[in-house]
Amino acid sequence: MKTFKLVGVQVIDDHLHRQQIPLIDGLIINKEDGRNRWLVxxxxxxxYEPLFAKLQRSQDEVRLEVTISHTGNDPAYMLATIHSVTSMKEHISVLMEGLMIRNRTDLAEIVLAGLVEKGLQGEALLKEFKHELHERRGMKWREPVKVDQATKG
Structure with missing residues (x-):
């Protein structure tokens, strides 16, 4: 088994809305079982205890977007089940087991498809695409400053 630092996790609902779950700490472990199963x-x-307790009670698979090792890495997609939700004083520990989805569409294609579905086009599409792609990768994004050709020296 190989263990990695988990630096980001989002829960994706049936309507493809993402809920970012701020991590205090996290691990993700490749079980190396030949079936691409991971522990999270x-x-x-x-x-977040009510959310994860509800997901555990439903026993349904949960779609996750996880970022491993570094916030600049592209997220990976998983189908997971909640094994336990352990309550502590001010925090909870959530243990999940899931299947890493290898045949996922490239992150850029997912972002672009969502923006096109929202009806964005042209410059607005490009601007929002860059913003959302950077945001999903956990990087700060600033719109580039446009330099007026007349003021170039």
Missing amino acids: ETYIDKQ
Whole structure:
């Protein structure tokens, strides 16, 4: 088994809305079982206990977007089940097991498809695409400053 630092996790609902779960700490472990199964443990604020308790009770698979090792890495996609939600004083530990989805569409294609579905076109599409791609990769994005050709020296 190989263990990696988990630096980001989002829960994706049936309407493809993403809920960012701020991590206090997290690990993701490749079980190396030949079936591409992974263990995910998150240490998060107690305010998320109702969400994860509900997901555990439903026993349905949960779609996750996880970022491993560094916030600049592209997220990976998983289908996971909640094994346990352990309550602590001000935090909870959530243990999940899931399947890493290898045949995922490239992150850029996912972002672009979502923006096109929202009806964006032209410059607005390009601007929002760059912004959202950077945001999903956990990087700060600033719109480039446009230099007026007349003021170039």
